[in-house]
Amino acid sequence: MSRLRRIAVFVEEVEPGHFHWVLHEQGDDASEWVELSASPMAYDLWLDAFEDGCAELKRMVRDENIGPRSPGEDEDAPPVGPLADTD
Template sequence: MGHIRRIAVHVDEPDPGHFYWVHMEEGDDASQWVELESADEPYDLWIEALQAGMRALVGYAPDERIGPRAEGEDEDLPPIGIPLGGS
């Protein structure tokens, strides 16, 4: 199983009273975030946009018990930042 994906949801208001949820995922560099998707239509309330974004975020997890996972990783490799030799 791959590592859990770092996906964030936030709400953007490009025009007053028009709220959109946005999903961002951490890129290769921890300081870089890439937009995954956003709402097609605006919501009238910030809280409605946030709740819809959270519901959409759950859709990235094929199993709600383990969350969204990255695919294609070698499970035998050590975690990122730990040298192949151990310590």
């Protein structure tokens, strides 16, 4: 199975009382965070921004049982390479 992506929901207050949700994903370096998306509009309440950011993250997930996964090998695909040709 591919690895679980490390995605965080942040809320930023760009001006007093104007909140935006932002989704960040951890990069190859653990100290690097890359912005994936951000709310196009400001929210009056921090909680509304946070809840909509969480909803956006949930929309990114194909299977709620395993969460957001990195693109990776398909475990159901037939094997390839020299070891696969053992007929």
